[in-house]
Amino acid sequence: MSHEFPHRHDMQHPGEPTPEETEPAVHPxxxxxxxxxxxxxxxxxxxxxxxxxxxxxxxxxxxYGQSMEPNLSQYQRLIIDKLSYRLHPPQRGDIVVINLPRMxxxxxxxxxxxxxxxxxxxxxxxxxxxxxxxxxxxxDLSFQDMPPLRLEPLQxxxxxxxxxxxxxxxxxxxxxxxxxxxxxxxxxxPLNQFTVFGQ
Numbered sequence: 494m495s496h497e498f499p500h501r502h503d504m505q506h507p508g509e510p511t512p513e514e515t516e517p518a519v520h521p522x523x524x525x526x527x528x529x530x531x532x533x534x535x536x537x538x539x540x541x542x543x544x545x546x547x548x549x550x551x552x553x554x555x556x557y558g559q560s561m562e563p564n565l566s567q568y569q570r571l572i573i574d575k576l577s578y579r580l581h582p583p584q585r586g587d588i589v590v591i592n593l594p595r596m597x598x599x600x601x602x603x604x605x606x607x608x609x610x611x612x613x614x615x616x617x618x619x620x621x622x623x624x625x626x627x628x629x630x631x632x633d634l635s636f637q638d639m640p641p642l643r644l645e646p647l648q649x650x651x652x653x654x655x656x657x658x659x660x661x662x663x664x665x666x667x668x669x670x671x672x673x674x675x676x677x678x679x680x681x682x683p684l685n686q687f688t689v690f691g692q
Contacts, residue, residue, distance in 0.1 A: 554590055560653030561601050563631050574678035588677040591668055602661050606650030614639035633657045
């Protein structure tokens with residue numbers, strides 16, 4: 494006479510949950526909410542940080558045209574430092590990016606005249622307050638004359654380094670400080686021409 498006994502795993506005490514009841518239920522809505530929460534926690538701060546950097550600290554831009562040759566060439570890629578000019582005004586010799594309201598694209602130029610100074614051009618040389626200024630960087634003189642022009646407070650006189658082929662303050666006049674986006678900090682492309690510009 495044989496007796497059949499239930500296997501150990503088949504035995505269940507009254508009130509004990511079944512294996513199916515102990516498995517956590519996963520609903521599509523729950524997975525979607527977890528994914529959305531992760532997205533908000535990771536992506537949103539990154540976007541906010543990128544926006545803050547773009548608005549207040551730095552910005553990438555591309556050189557268009559030949560007005561800054563031979564120091565900057567067409568399609569080179571630059572990083573603009575926006576923070577420095579929140580701490581101090583633009584300096585003579587700085588390469589700056591300008592956003593003129595009437596221009597479709599931002600311009601890259603060099604600061605040669607500061608607020609309150611009188612700027613003139615004689616045979617292509619830049620005179621500030623009657624004295625020629627040192628310009629130790631390669632540039633084209635173009636041998637163009639310009640009568641003395643006194644800059645108002647918060648106005649800057651800018652020129653392209655390729656002065657025979659540059660749309661600059663000789664044509665559109667002095668630049669108000671508010672139109673200067675920032676200082677060219679570095680050239681990162683092409684990689685073989687990577688350059689950090691003067692502080």
